[in-house]
Structure formats: structure tokens, C-alpha cells
Amino acid sequence: MDLIMAVIQPSKLDEVKEALIKAGIQGMTVSGVKGFGRQKGHPLAFLGLYNMERQPFVVDFIPKVKLEMVVPSELTDAVVDTIVKTAHTGKIGDGKVFVIPVSKAVRIRTNETDVAALTPEEAEAPVG
Numbered sequence: 658m659d660l661i662m663a664v665i666q667p668s669k670l671d672e673v674k675e676a677l678i679k680a681g682i683q684g685m686t687v688s689g690v691k692g693f694g695r696q697k698g699h700p701l702a703f704l705g706l707y708n709m710e711r712q713p714f715v716v717d718f719i720p721k722v723k724l725e726m727v728v729p730s731e732l733t734d735a736v737v738d739t740i741v742k743t744a745h746t747g748k749i750g751d752g753k754v755f756v757i758p759v760s761k762a763v764r765i766r767t768n769e770t771d772v773a774a775l776t777p778e779e780a781e782a783p784v785g
């Protein structure tokens with residue numbers, strides 16, 4: 658199992674969520690976060706915009722959305738590809754994806770563990 662943590666542009670959330678559901682994920686945690694990457698949160702300096710003191714406009718932290726999902730390892734590559742393809746605009750600040758190994762998962766209601774805790778609900782038994 659792996660934890661896939663992705664930081665993406667908020668405007669891409671709906672599209673990425675729909676694509677991830679199609680890719681087979683069974684759950685996701687989403688948070689609104691703020692962060693910076695290698696431009697150090699100074700995107701306007703890249704446009705050549707400066708303030709009256711001739712310093713680049715400083716925006717220390719830029720709003721992003723963080724997605725976290727734990728998936729069986731067989732799904733990891735497909736899920737990462739889906740996020741990268743769907744969240745991509747080609748502009749700076751598109752975000753990042755991190756993959757972290759997970760040692761345990763428990764579904765609290767049933768006490769199922771690990772991959773069993775991540776699988777889809779079984780179809781209802783046919784009546785009659």
C-alpha cells in the first residue's frame with residue numbers, strides 16, 4: 658500500500674477527482690493548504706512585476722489543494738499518472754505528487770485490515 662499525496666491547483670480539483678474515481682480509488686482526503694515551490698511563492702516576479710521599492714511582489718504562500726489517498730501498490734503508478742495528466746496545465750505552480758509507503762490500514766467499522774480495508778464494498782447478495 659502507498660499513500661499518494663498530491664498538491665494541485667484548486668481549479669483542477671473536480672477534474673482530478675472524477676479521473677481518480679474512474680481510475681479506481683476507493684477514498685480520498687482533501688484539504689485546502691498554502692505552500693510554495695521553487696519560486697518561493699513569488700509568482701509575480703516571473704512576470705517582471707515589482708513594487709515601488711523595486712522589489713518583486715511577495716506572496717509568501719499560495720493557496721493549493723492537497724489530496725491524500727492510500728491505494729494498493731498495484732494501483733500506485735496508474736493513480737500517479739492520472740493525477741499528473743489531469744492536473745497539468747504547463748504553467749508554474751501546477752503542483753507535485755509524492756508517494757509514501759504505508760504499513761497498515763484498518764477499516765474501523767469492520768476491523769478489516771490492509772488491502773481488505775481499501776477494497777470496494779461487496780455487491781449485495783442477490784435476494785431469493
Ligand SMILES: Nc1ncnc2c1ncn2[C@@H]1O[C@H](COP(=O)(O)OP(=O)(O)OP(=O)(O)O)[C@@H](O)[C@H]1O
Pocket residue numbers: 664691692693694695696719721748749750751752753
Ligand atoms: N518539496 C516540497 N515539499 C512539500 N511540498 C511541496 C514541495 N514542493 C512543492 N510543494 C507544494 O506544492 C505546491 C506547488 O508547487 P510548485 O508546483 O510551485 O512546485 P515547483 O517545484 O515550484 O514547480 P514549478 O516550477 O512547476 O512551479 C507548493 O505550493 C507546495 O504546497
Ligand SMILES: [Mg+2]
Pocket residue numbers: 693694695696697749750751
Ligand atoms: Mg513553483
